Amino acid sequence: MDQKRSTLNLFENIDLATELRLGLPGxxxxxxxxxxxSGNKRSSSEIGSSASCxxxxxxxxxxxAKEQVVGWPPVRSYRKNILQVKKTEPETGSGMYVKxxxxxxxxxxxxxxxxxxxxxxxxKGLQEMFKCxxxxxxxxxxxxxSQHALTYEDKDGDWMLVGDVPWEMFISSCKRxxxxxxxxxxxxxxxx
Amino acid sequence: MGFPEEVxxxxxxxxxxxxxxNVVSLVCKSWYEIERWCRRRIFVGNCYAVSPAMxxxxxxxxxxxxxxxxxHFADFNLVPDGWGGYFYPWICEMAxxxxxxxxxxxxxxxxTDDNLELISKSxxxxxxxxxxxxxxxxxxxxxxxxxxxxxxxxxDLRESxxxxxxxxxxxxxxxxxxxxxxxxxxxLSSEVSFSALQRLIARSPNLKTLRLNRAVPLEKLSTLLRxxxxxxxxxxxxxxxEIRPDVYANLTEAFSRCKEVKGxxxxxxxxxxxxxxxxxxxxxxxxxxxxxxxxxxPDVTKIITQCPNLQSLSVLDYIEDxxxxxxxxxxxxxxxxxxxxxxxxxxxxxxSLTEQGLVAVSEGCSKLQSVLYFCRQMSNSALTTIAKNRPxxxxxRLCILEPRAPDYLTFEPLxxxxxxxxxxxxxxxRLSLSGLLTDRVFEYIGKWxxxxxxxxxxxxxxxxxxxxxxxxxxxxxxxxxIRDCPFGDKALLANVSKLETMRSLWMSSCSVSLGAxxxxxxxxPRLNVEVIDEQGDLDSRPDNCHVExxxxxxTVAGPRFDMPSFIxxxxxxxxxxx
Numbered sequence: 216m217d218q219k220r221s222t223l224n225l226f227e228n229i230d231l232a233t234e235l236r237l238g239l240p241g242x243x244x245x246x247x248x249x250x251x252x253s254g255n256k257r258s259s260s261e262i263g264s265s266a267s268c269x270x271x272x273x274x275x276x277x278x279x280a281k282e283q284v285v286g287w288p289p290v291r292s293y294r295k296n297i298l299q300v301k302k303t304e305p306e307t308g309s310g311m312y313v314k315x316x317x318x319x320x321x322x323x324x325x326x327x328x329x330x331x332x333x334x335x336x337x338x339k340g341l342q343e344m345f346k347c348x349x350x351x352x353x354x355x356x357x358x359x360x361s362q363h364a365l366t367y368e369d370k371d372g373d374w375m376l377v378g379d380v381p382w383e384m385f386i387s388s389c390k391r392x393x394x395x396x397x398x399x400x401x402x403x404x405x406x407x
Numbered sequence: 408m409g410f411p412e413e414v415x416x417x418x419x420x421x422x423x424x425x426x427x428x429n430v431v432s433l434v435c436k437s438w439y440e441i442e443r444w445c446r447r448r449i450f451v452g453n454c455y456a457v458s459p460a461m462x463x464x465x466x467x468x469x470x471x472x473x474x475x476x477x478x479h480f481a482d483f484n485l486v487p488d489g490w491g492g493y494f495y496p497w498i499c500e501m502a503x504x505x506x507x508x509x510x511x512x513x514x515x516x517x518x519t520d521d522n523l524e525l526i527s528k529s530x531x532x533x534x535x536x537x538x539x540x541x542x543x544x545x546x547x548x549x550x551x552x553x554x555x556x557x558x559x560x561x562x563d564l565r566e567s568x569x570x571x572x573x574x575x576x577x578x579x580x581x582x583x584x585x586x587x588x589x590x591x592x593x594x595l596s597s598e599v600s601f602s603a604l605q606r607l608i609a610r611s612p613n614l615k616t617l618r619l620n621r622a623v624p625l626e627k628l629s630t631l632l633r634x635x636x637x638x639x640x641x642x643x644x645x646x647x648x649e650i651r652p653d654v655y656a657n658l659t660e661a662f663s664r665c666k667e668v669k670g671x672x673x674x675x676x677x678x679x680x681x682x683x684x685x686x687x688x689x690x691x692x693x694x695x696x697x698x699x700x701x702x703x704x705p706d707v708t709k710i711i712t713q714c715p716n717l718q719s720l721s722v723l724d725y726i727e728d729x730x731x732x733x734x735x736x737x738x739x740x741x742x743x744x745x746x747x748x749x750x751x752x753x754x755x756x757x758x759s760l761t762e763q764g765l766v767a768v769s770e771g772c773s774k775l776q777s778v779l780y781f782c783r784q785m786s787n788s789a790l791t792t793i794a795k796n797r798p799x800x801x802x803x804r805l806c807i808l809e810p811r812a813p814d815y816l817t818f819e820p821l822x823x824x825x826x827x828x829x830x831x832x833x834x835x836x837r838l839s840l841s842g843l844l845t846d847r848v849f850e851y852i853g854k855w856x857x858x859x860x861x862x863x864x865x866x867x868x869x870x871x872x873x874x875x876x877x878x879x880x881x882x883x884x885x886x887x888x889i890r891d892c893p894f895g896d897k898a899l900l901a902n903v904s905k906l907e908t909m910r911s912l913w914m915s916s917c918s919v920s921l922g923a924x925x926x927x928x929x930x931x932p933r934l935n936v937e938v939i940d941e942q943g944d945l946d947s948r949p950d951n952c953h954v955e956x957x958x959x960x961x962t963v964a965g966p967r968f969d970m971p972s973f974i975x976x977x978x979x980x981x982x983x984x985x
Binding site for chain 1: 480482483484485566594647649650676677678679680698699701703705706747748751752781806808810839863865890891
C-alpha cells in the first residue's frame, strides 16, 4: 500500500498526475497520445470505438494500406533475402492460366496454376478435370503404373517432365501443360 | 577460510557459472583474490559496461572471453551503421595480456580482417572462434585464421555478415591441421574449393559439427558425408539437384551411415524428391532446422512424423496448422519451436497457419519451453489456453505480423491473453509482445513476471503507466527493448535506480524528451545515457523535443568515445558524482 502511494507521489512530483484506472482502454478520458510517432499509430478514439462496437463493419479494423515499417516484422535480413529470391508470383497476379491438352482429347482446357501449392495438388486437379490417372515420374516407380504422364512447355519452348524443379520455379516457367500417354513420355524419362 | 589457497582454488575450479563465480568473489577479500587469479572464462554481456584494461587487471589468467556488442534490435536494422561495438580495443589489449587465450566468442560486434589476423598470430594455443551476427570482416580474415591457428578446434561464423571475396580461404588450412571439431560456414555465399573441403574433412577425425554453405552442391554431399560418418550436427548446402537415381542412391546411403547425426540444418532450395534420403537419420534427430526450406506442409509433415526424439524445430509457416498438429502428436519430447514467416510483407495469409497450430503444440508437447511464433491472428482465449497448457514455458516470443492487431474473435486488446501467459508461466525468462495492447498488459507483467529477464515491446501501451508497471514490478529484468510506444519521461525518471540493476534499456520512436535524458544522466552517473538522432544537430534541439532513439546501460567504464556524430552520451554533472 505504501509503495503504491509513494509511486503516485513520484508521478505528482514530475508534474502530471496520472490516474490509476480500472476502466477499459479507449474510453473518454484517455490521455492524448502524441502523434509524433510512426505513421501506423491509430488514435485512441479509434481503438475505443473498435472495442465497444463489435457489430460494426469489420473493415473498420482492417489496417491501412501496408506500408513497410523499418524493422517490422522482426525478421533478420538474411531470412528476408532468401524468401524474396523464392518469390516468383507475378505482381499483378490474378491467376496464372495455362492451356492443358491431353493426347486423344478433342478439346483443350485451361487451368489456374495459382490454385495449387504443390505438385500433388496439381495432379489431383488435373486428374479430376480429365478423369484419368496421371503418374508423377519418380526414379523408383516410373510412372506409377498409370497410362499418362505430365509434361510442360517452359519459357524457352522446351518440353519438360513435370516434377524436377521446386514448385515455385515450375509455376514461374510453365507456359502450357500436356498430358501424354506414358509410353510416349518414357522417352523423356529414359535419359535421366 | 583456514584452507590453503590451493585447496580453495581446487574447489573453485568446479564452479563454472559466471553468476556463481561472481558471488564467490564477494564472500571476502581473500576469496576475491583467489577467485580472480583462477577465473578462466569471462562473459561481458555489454562490451561497453567495462573496459578491456579493467577486465585484464582483475582477471589476469583468462582462457576464454565472450563479448556482446550491439543491442538486440540491431538485428532488425534499428541500430544505425557506425553505432559501435568494435572488437579492436579488446583484441589490442588481450593480444598483449593473454598469450594463452584459447577462446573468443563475439556477438553483434564489428570485427575487421586485421583483428582476425591479430588473433591468429597472438595466441599459440587458440582453439575456438565464434562470430555470431558479427560484421566488418572478409574472407581474407578467415584465411589468416585458417592458416595460422594450428590447434583450431572450432570456427563458427553463425549469421555473420562476411564480405565474401572468394572461397579460397578454406584452402589455407594446412595439411597438418587435424584438430577441427566444428565448422560453421553457412552464412558464406562463395563456393569453396571442394577438394580442399573434402581433404579437410577427411583429416579431421574429431569433426562433430559441419554446417556447409548454400554453394556446396547436393550431388557432392554424399562424398563429404562418407568421410565424416562421426558427424553429430550437419548443415547441408542447397538441397536440390537434377533428379538422378545415382545421386539419390548415394545420398541415401551416405546418410544411412551417419549413425551419430542428431541435428540437421541447411536445406536451401529444397527439391522434395530428395527429402526421403534423410529418413534413415530422422529417428535419432533431436534438432531440425528447416527454416530455409520452402517446402509445403505435406513434405514437412512427412519428415517430422518420423522424428519422435525431436527437441528443437525451426520451420517456415508453410508447415501450417495441419503440420503443427502432426508435430504435436509425433514429437512428444519437443522443447523448442520456432516458426518463421514465409511472406511477411503480404497483408493476407498466404498459408493456413493460425493460432490453432500453436495451441495444438502446447497441448501435445508437454516439455515445450521455448516458442518463437510468427502468425497473422491471435486471440485471448488461445493465449490463455496455451498458458494453462504450458506453465513450464521459459521463453515466449509471439509476433503477430500486423502491428496492433486485436483479438481477431472479440476485437479486444490481447492484454488478458498475455496476462495469462505471465500469470501461469512463472519461470518465464523471455517475452516478446505483439498485437493490440494497452497499459493493462503491463500491469499484469509487472505483477506476475517476476523471473522475466528480457522483454521486447513494440507498438503497445497507452501511457507512461505501462512502462512504470514493468520497471517497478519485474524484479529480474535485465534487458528491455521498446519501439514505437507512447512511453515518455515520467516512467523513466520515476525508476532511475532500477536502470542500474539492468544491463540495458533501448527505446526508439517513443516519447522521451532530450531534457529527461539529461536529467537521467545527471542523477545516475553509472549509467551511460546515449541519444541517437540521425536527423540533425542534437546541440540545437530544445529539451522538450523527443529523441529518436535512446540506449541506456550501466557501466563502470564511463562514457565511450568511439561513437559517430549522431550519437551523444548525455553529460553527467560532476557535482552529482558520489
